[in-house]
Amino acid sequence: MAINHGQRKTMNPANSVIDQFRKRARTYSGSANWISDCGLIRAHLEACGRRPPGHALELCCGTGMVGRDFRAAGWSVCGIDLTREMAEEANQFFPCICVTAEKIPFLDDSFDVAVLRQAYFLLEDGRKVLAEIHRVLKPGGVLVLSQTVPYSDADADWLEHIHRTKQAQLKRFFTEEDLALELERSCFRVTARRRLSVREDITRWLAAAPELSAKKRAQVRGLVADAPEAYRRLHRVQSQGGAVFENWNWVVFSARKRRP
Numbered sequence: 001m002a003i004n005h006g007q008r009k010t011m012n013p014a015n016s017v018i019d020q021f022r023k024r025a026r027t028y029s030g031s032a033n034w035i036s037d038c039g040l041i042r043a044h045l046e047a048c049g050r051r052p053p054g055h056a057l058e059l060c061c062g063t064g065m066v067g068r069d070f071r072a073a074g075w076s077v078c079g080i081d082l083t084r085e086m087a088e089e090a091n092q093f094f095p096c097i098c099v100t101a102e103k104i105p106f107l108d109d110s111f112d113v114a115v116l117r118q119a120y121f122l123l124e125d126g127r128k129v130l131a132e133i134h135r136v137l138k139p140g141g142v143l144v145l146s147q148t149v150p151y152s153d154a155d156a157d158w159l160e161h162i163h164r165t166k167q168a169q170l171k172r173f174f175t176e177e178d179l180a181l182e183l184e185r186s187c188f189r190v191t192a193r194r195r196l197s198v199r200e201d202i203t204r205w206l207a208a209a210p211e212l213s214a215k216k217r218a219q220v221r222g223l224v225a226d227a228p229e230a231y232r233r234l235h236r237v238q239s240q241g242g243a244v245f246e247n248w249n250w251v252v253f254s255a256r257k258r259r260p
C-alpha cells in the first residue's frame with residue numbers, strides 16, 4: 001500500500017514526535033523489552049474477548065508489533081502512524097498509512113476492534129482521537145488501550161519526574177484511573193482492565209534513544225537507580241554491573257463503544 005508522505009512540514013508539535021521516532025524506526029522493535037514481550041502483546045488480543053477475527057485498526061502502530069499478532073490470529077489489520085519511517089516498517093506486515101490519529105481516514109463503523117498501545121500520552125488531543133476511534137468502530141466494537149502507569153500513589157510523582165525528564169514529547173502524565181476516566185468520558189464503557197509487569201533493562205532502553213544526549217541518559221539512569229525507597233520497592237529496581245533493571249506496570253483496558 002502506498003504511504004502518504006504529506007503533513008510533515010505543517011504541524012509543529014507533530015514534527016517533534018516525528019523527529020523522535022523517525023530516527024528510531026529501524027531499530028525500534030528491539031529497543032525495549034515491552035515492545036516485543038509476548039505476554040503483553042497477547043494481552044491485547046485476549047482483551048477482545050471471544051469475538052471471532054474481524055477487522056482491526058492499530059493506531060499509532062509504530063512497527064506494528066501488536067497488529068502482527070492480530071494478523072497471525074486471522075484478523076484483517078490496518079495500521080496508521082504519524083511517522084512515515086514507522087509506517088513503512090509496519091507496512092511490511094499489514095497495510096499501514098502515514099496519517100495522524102486525530103483524523104482517521106476510514107468510514108464510520110469500519111472496524112470491530114481498535115488498538116492503541118503506549119501512545120495516548122503523546123497525543124496532542126487525546127479526546128479527539130478517542131472520538132475518531134468511536135466513529136470508526138462498529139456498534140459494540142472494542143477499543144484496547146494500553147499504557148505504562150504508576151503502580152500506586154507511592155511511585156506516581158517519581159515516575160512522572162522520570163517520564164518528563166526522558167520524554168520531551170509527553171503531553172500529559174496518566175494514572176490508570178485517569179485513563180479509565182478518559183475512556184468513560186469519550187463514550188466508551190470500560191469492561192475489563194488487566195495489569196502486567198514487564199522487566200526492563202533501563203541502560204538498554206536509554207541506549208536506544210538517539211534523541212537523548214549522553215548527559216540526559218545519565219540523568220534518567222540516575223533517577224531510576226537512585227529513586228526513593230518506595231519507588232525502588234514497587235519497581236524492583238536492581239543495579240547490576242553498570243546496568244539498571246526495573247519493572248514497568250502496564251494496564252490493558254478493554255473498552256466497549258457505547259452510544260453518545
Ligand SMILES: C[S@@+](CC[C@H](N)C(=O)[O-])C[C@H]1O[C@@H](n2cnc3c(N)ncnc32)[C@H](O)[C@@H]1O
Binds near residue numbers: 099
Ligand atoms: C511509543 S511508540 C508506540 C508504537 C506502538 N504503538 C507499539 O506499541 O509498539 C508511539 C508511536 O505513536 C506514533 N504517534 C504519535 N502521535 C501520533 C499521532 N497523532 N497520530 C498517529 N501516530 C502517532 C509515533 O509516530 C510512534 O510510532
